Amino acid sequence: MDIEQFRKAGYQAIDRICDYYYTLQDKSVVSSVKPGYLRDSLPVEAPEAGEDFQKIADDYQKFIIPGLTHWQHPSFFAFFPTGCTFEGMLADLYASSTMNPGFNWACSPACTELEAVMMDWAAKLLGLSPEFLNTSGIGGGSMQSTASDSALIAVVAARSLYQRRHPSVTQSSLVIYTTTQTHSLGLKAGLILGLSVRALEVTWEDKFSLRGETLRKALEGDEREGKKPFILLATVGTTSSGAIDNVSEIGAVTKDYPDLWVHVDAAWAGVALSCPEYRETLHLNAINEHAHSFCTNFHKWGLTNFDASTLWVRDRKYLTDALDVTPPFLRSAEGDAGTVIDYRNWHLALGRRFRSLKLWFVLRSFGAEGFRDYIRRTINLNNIFASLVSASSVLSLMTAPSLALSVFRLDPKSASLNSTKALSPETLNDLNRIYYARISARKDILLTQTVLNGAVCIRFAVGAARTEEVHIRKAYQLLSEEGKLALEEWTKAGQNGNV
Template sequence: MTPEEFRAWGKQVVDWIADYQAGIERYPVRSSVAPGEIRAALPAHPPERGEPFDAVLADLDRVLLPGITHWQHPDFYAYFPANASGPAILGDLLSSGLGVQGMVWATSPACTELETVVVDWLAELLGLPGHVRTDAAGGGVIQDSASSAALVACLAALHRASGGRAATEGITRRYALYVSAHTHSSLERAARMAGIGADNVRVVDVDPATQAMDPEHLAALLAADRAAGVVPALVCATVGTTSTTAIDPVPAIGRICREHGVWLHVDGAYAGVAAVCPELRWVLDGVGEFADSFCTNPHKWLLTNFDCSVLWMADRAPLVAALSILPEYLRNAATASGEVIDYRDWQVPLGRRFRALKLWAVLRWYGAEGLRAHIRRTVALAQEFAALVRADERFEVLEPHPLGLVCFRPLGPDADGRALAGMEELNASGALYLTHTKVDGRVVLRFAIGSPRTERRHVLAAWQRIRRALT
């Protein structure tokens, strides 16, 4: 493809994306295709000769779009938001156009240094302390997801807990990792991949009223493991759990971790970005003082398309020591000088994309004011939805719900069955998309507002559909 051809087709692709976003409400929110339907509509063998790009776009419309669940739809209330804004898309396009491989500073200095700037900017916007800046002892890095952030935090914690032996000798002792029943499953996966093992993942009780981790039970589990010769490696506290956005008491957990010398990782994948608003900064209480590592995902609620998860370290030394290997083909003068950051030592893969471009574009386009306005608007819509549900005596709302997620359920006979059946009916209609969870053994529906396209009219119409389907 020549530059002239790229220019012509690139304009058409940008127009296609703009038209898609402008008309996204005409699509059903969730795809209704049957398993295998998309594959059956595509050729079984690759083309022998090249095809014009208009054929690719035609099949995008004809074959692929029916199989798309539209995460950018204003009536997408499932899981958590995964926003793709205009500036982020353009930043991603620039990243693809440059084709940078940013494994070490020398392979593209701008890739590394822009990343250090944007993660420091974001740390400032969230009110994080100075020691997590990249020009201090800690530093931030953009991972692909909070799952990868959890894994590298686990490896750093093991490195520290083993005195460095885990990286050279392997796991020669029993180590344990501590979560609550509502901690994201990526922490158990991290324990498996790091060699700790699923059997050594301890589940800490939660407060029945708040669903937040119980510090007293955590302390008891840590003490019991110490007495049994098991080495506590990492505790994960969550700021905004996936099920209900429960906020674990980080200050109390942090003090216990410090007493026992245990690494504290704080997962704020969804809710952490809420701290751009000063009135919501309480969600990060204790993080700056006690967390050894903390992550949050701009690709959820902060208008930055996937993948973009930022991980900060209070002290980057254990992470770099756990992951750094320097083969001859990567040796260079800049690395040898010790004056640069080589982000290959901060992540699982060697190679890395220029993800900082899209976060940079978002921060510059919206500014702090625009980001705060987005968070505040979606939180206000969620609170209005909760008030509507609470006002209907046939439903109950799970308290508290301080952010953009509202959990609720119908009351009366067979409430669980009616909740699930009603959810499936709504999702199958294409009018909206909900997901569910279980709290204390009861089915609870999740209504997550986070899209910049969701307006009050969408929320009001969604509530009317929910009432009809569930009562």
């Protein structure tokens, strides 16, 4: 493809993306394709001769678009949102056009420099302590691919620090602390590193938040048994229910356990720290005081295209002491002089994409004000949904709404059944499995399920940039109707003997 062919294909791509967004809300959220659909449509190997790009671009429309789940659809309420803005797309395009692996300062100074500045912009937007800024010269931030990577890096750095302090401790006695509500990234870090993971219990009464006393008891118990807990993966905004670990209480405990690294994973909720009114709820002061590392994903609820996981550490040496490898072919005058950041020593791999460009475009185009407006608007939309559920005769909130996330279930109040007897937990779970199966069979809306201390629940996460109040109300209506139909289905199946 020569330059003029690229111009033509590029204009067309832009036009087709415009068409996609003009028609997005008329599409189904969920694809109807069956497993194997694409393999059946494509040749078994690459063509021998090059093909005309027009054919390739048309095949993208024909074969790929119908196989996508439309995460930007206004009726997408599953998982958490994935950022996707025009600003992010343009940044990805520009970054891709001058591709380089950005592993040290010299190999493309702009990439390192912009990342260092953007991490400071982001830290200030969220109200992080100046200790986390790159300008501090001690702490600092870098952009990772995902919150899993960020947590893995934190665990590696924490293990390295712990082992330097306690050289005689073997890996087999090390323990990673999570809670029963921590994202699977905790367990996966343990699997990858071959380390034990202990999930601390959290309770419904505490809104699934890790309390200081639980942590203290665990530490005391493990100490007695010779175990060495060296990191706690605390969560501010869990995936299942948006629960917020009590970082303030955790911090009070870790004063007595200075070897315990506190990583705060706020992958989803962290961007809400941009709004001062949520900082207390999200324990910002305690994060600033106690966290060794803090992560949030701008590529979730932060308007930035995947991948843009921002990770800050209180001391950059934690990372470089754990990860620095400098063979001759990676040495540079600037790196040797220590005057620049070589981000390759701040993450797992060597090469890295030019991710900060997306954040620059997004933060400038929206402005801090526009960014906060978006966060507040989505929280408000979720509050509307939560109010509707609260007033429902068949649906119940399972926890108080957390920011832009609600967890609810089908839970018919007595009036809707010919009985005043409460349903047993097992029956309610059976009923909700039927309910979720009905919802997930639909193509015009998408939600995901979860299990909270044994209770089958459904998550409703707001955040797609095009979601408006009308979509929330439509979703509620649809979910109510499906609830009633699920009850009918369940009643017909004769399974109401438990009532």
